[in-house]
Amino acid sequence: MHFRALLIGDVVGKPGRRSLREALPALLADHSVDVVIVNGENTAGGSGITPPIFEELRGLGVDVVTMGDHVYRKKEIVPVLAESDRLLRPANLPDEAVGRGFTVLESQSGFPFAVTVLLGRTFMKPAGCPFHAADAVLAEVGERAKLVFVEMHAEATSDRIAMGWHLDGRVTCVYGTHTHVQTADERVLPGGTAYISDLGMTGPHDGVLGRRTDKVLPALITGMPRHFDVSGGDLRVHGALVTADTETGRATAIERIAVSVEIAHEPAPEKGAPKEDNEGQDGEDAAE
Numbered sequence: 087m088h089f090r091a092l093l094i095g096d097v098v099g100k101p102g103r104r105s106l107r108e109a110l111p112a113l114l115a116d117h118s119v120d121v122v123i124v125n126g127e128n129t130a131g132g133s134g135i136t137p138p139i140f141e142e143l144r145g146l147g148v149d150v151v152t153m154g155d156h157v158y159r160k161k162e163i164v165p166v167l168a169e170s171d172r173l174l175r176p177a178n179l180p181d182e183a184v185g186r187g188f189t190v191l192e193s194q195s196g197f198p199f200a201v202t203v204l205l206g207r208t209f210m211k212p213a214g215c216p217f218h219a220a221d222a223v224l225a226e227v228g229e230r231a232k233l234v235f236v237e238m239h240a241e242a243t244s245d246r247i248a249m250g251w252h253l254d255g256r257v258t259c260v261y262g263t264h265t266h267v268q269t270a271d272e273r274v275l276p277g278g279t280a281y282i283s284d285l286g287m288t289g290p291h292d293g294v295l296g297r298r299t300d301k302v303l304p305a306l307i308t309g310m311p312r313h314f315d316v317s318g319g320d321l322r323v324h325g326a327l328v329t330a331d332t333e334t335g336r337a338t339a340i341e342r343i344a345v346s347v348e349i350a351h352e353p354a355p356e357k358g359a360p361k362e363d364n365e366g367q368d369g370e371d372a373a374e
């Protein structure tokens with residue numbers, strides 16, 4: 087039997103969530119998708135995720151939400167990380183870090199699948215070795231799932247490509263996130279592991295990695311930090327569709343997904359209304 091996983095790249099802010107909400111029904115209908123895995127580390131105002139936003143994604147039909155280096159940006163998500171088996175923190179954080187680094191679930195179509203997310207170490211904050219962490223996760227998953235999806239949340243493409251080769255023939259797919267730019271290097275490696283260096287970004291593409299150009303440019307030019315508000319135009323949903331054999335867990339195909347979304351302009355919130363995005367506390371961090 088064929089198994090299809092829709093993998094969605096970092097969803098940025100409200101524009102990203104609206105884009106996903108708009109595009110997802112057609113993607114699911116067109117491709118008979120078994121599971122949807124979404125990187126949600128930028129869903130809340132560009133950094134982190136909140137419990138209502140996690141529920142919002144689940145309500146759209148998202149099976150698993152992964153988080154990267156922004157996992158703990160919104161403190162209110164910590165209890166959900168502690169409880170849910172559908173929200174993941176990077177597996178190579180310290181054992182004491184709240185949350186789980188991998189999950190084994192059953193798709194609605196009845197197939198067991200596993201998901202894990204790992205942080206790269208090049209130009210990132212300190213984390214454990216992602217290669218050893220991946221091996222440890224696979225040992226724990228064991229025979230429970232043949233379909234295994236490994237997200238490599240890394241700054242360097244070399245970290246991700248190396249992980250692809252490290253896990254080739256052992257997992258269904260290794261895919262990259264974090265840099266928010268979709269790469270054109272999707273392929274099935276010789277051992278049957280689908281690979282892409284970056285899924286890309288779901289959200290506004292008229293800015294800099296989802297942030298407003300008129301905020302980012304002055305900060306870079308003057309060297310003075312400022313808040314990077316979430317941008318707004320040229321909305322796209324980026325990701326990949328992986329087809330795998332349920333008997334072997336190996337991939338037979340990987341296809342890039344890049345969908346432009348037209349959404350009517352949403353009126354500005356009334357004066358004094360709480361701002362959902364652009365909350366202002368994450369501004370100086372250029373890394374996504």
Ligand SMILES: [Fe+2]
Nearest residue numbers: 154155264374
């Ligand atoms: Fe990130």
Ligand SMILES: [Fe+2]
Nearest residue numbers: 096128264374
């Ligand atoms: Fe990101």
